Amino acid sequence: MKEISVLEPVFYSEFRCTGGECREHCCKGWNIVLDKPTVNHYLNSSDAEIRAIAKTNIIKTKKSYADWGKISFSQKDDCAFMDEARLCSIHKKLGAAALSPTCANYPRMQKATRYEIKQTLTLSCPEAAKKLLLNSNAMLLREKKELRARELNAPELNEEGRLINLMCTNILFGCGSHTQQGLYGIAMLFLYLEKLENNEEKYAKAEEYFASVLHSVENGEVQQLIDKIKPDYQLQWRLLLRLLNYLRNKKSVRGKATLQRYVDNLYSILSDIADDGRVNLPMQRLDNAWKEKVAPWLAERPHIMRNYLQYRMYNDGFPAIKTHSRLANLYLLTAEWFLLKSLVSSCVAQDGNITEDDVINVIYSFHTLTKHDRLSDKAFLNEIDKTKVNDDISLIYLLT
Ligand code: SF4
Known part of the structure; x- marks a missing residue:
């Protein structure tokens, strides 16, 4: 007999379909x-x-x-x-x-390796998104052991990949609602891992460096480094516009009408540029909305961003796209976070307030349009390549 470990986040066990009451039926x-x-x-x-x-x-x-x-x-x-x-x-x-x-x-899914099953829900279901975002314990994992006649017909667990995934998960957990600090900390870790020699001390050194990154996130040093970066509004504006154009041109499917409202809102803010083509005005407007309203609102509900990013680590097995470097994977995650942050900030810039329903709508409709195949990941990476300056480390300009 083989022992199989079954992992189940709390929001998975608590999920119940709302049927006729659903805000966008599947x-x-x-x-x-x-x-x-x-x-x-x-x-x-x-x-x-x-x-x-x-x-x-x-x-x-x-x-x-x-x-x-x-x-x-x-x-x-x-x-x-x-x-x-x-x-x-x-x-x-x-x-x-x-x-x-x-x-x-639907919306239940499983991710399996030879001796492990991870239970999860796709966030294209609005109720799954709500359960994840609003319950502070949503991503607590329960583990059960099952005995089966043989191991699962699935790939072997990649031990190094799992270790790096756990480090990233912990860094993001340590930053609370200050996601920019966690993403910066992961960039530091990936840059360090790139330089590490492949010898027997590799994992001990990686763990030592990971602990120092975690410490720097928790004691505010990482935020001090972010504060020194001069915002590159041009890069931010160009990337947002490219991603929005991609979403606007996607064929009409479930979720599109909901996301379109937020996309149009953000698009109209981005279009308000100065006569000489400078984009500071719309980007500062979004930045102000984020700093004055959204960030304090999220700080009162730290589980929203924390659960979302914990889910992305658990569900996606980040960094998941093996054809691309770890930093390119991080750029993609950072660009998506920056887009979601801007969509939410645009609500505040236009209407003056933000609600939990807005955040749920943005997340579930974004996942409906982009996370049911790998096409959007490829398209987003393509748009990032056209926008970034020099190399993948320019992702730090999205963190300011
Ligand atoms: S989208 Fe989710 S909550 Fe809505 S009907 Fe489908 S399974 Fe039920």
Whole structure:
């Protein structure tokens, strides 16, 4: 027998679908893929209504056993099986066991290595985002042990990757709501690791340096270093505009209308530049909104940013993109954080206030549009390459 460790964050165990009360139902606005048994089950259902809906609305794709068909959508973009009360007629008439794997599991996901399963939720579900962001213990991990006949059919755990991931997680935890300090601390760690010789002292030295970074974050030295950086508004403005253009041009799917409101808001602020092309005005306006309203608001709710970044470390296995350097991975995370921060700040700059609902909306809709495949990661890295000055360390200009 093999012992398998199953990790489960608190927000995963506490998640309950809100069904008809959901602020943006997942039974609309995107492809719902059905496996072969589900397609056949619905087409041959003993329930006449289910059978009729299936015959008219299931499009057979036959791409693979798991991707055998998809459900067409009504003019309102709703799943054909959604009834007038916005409830699932499959669930109501045939029971939960009849749901397709896609519908039965969403938003739950698993990340597995040979001897470990990490349970997680995708943040494209607004209720999952809410549970993560508003519960201060959301990312506390519970561990269970299971005995199985054999190990999992999954890759081996990369011990070095896990160690670096844990160091980054701890640095971000140590900075509380001052995320810029944590990201700067991780940049320091990655630069140090790049220079480290590959010998038997490597891990002891890495751990020693990690402890010194953590100490510098906690005693304010890292913030003093950030305070000495002259803001590069031009770089910030160019990057934001590129990322916003990418999001605006994404095809219309679930979450797009919600994100579009925030994107348009930020876009209109960024467009207000001086006649001579200087971009200081909009960037200072965003910076003021952040420093005067958003940062103090977040400091009263330190779990919001802390949980979000702990989730990104846990869920993504940061630094996750193996084709790119650790610093390039950090640049991507920093650019995404800078974009989210700017979207939230633009609410304050336009409306004068910020609410928990705004933060949930920005996070879940951003994840819906960008985190269901690796296309957006690649596109964002591409936009970063076009914007950055010299090398990946110019990410520090996003931290001021
Ligand atoms: S998006 Fe989440 S809360 Fe909303 S209906 Fe789907 S699973 Fe339920």
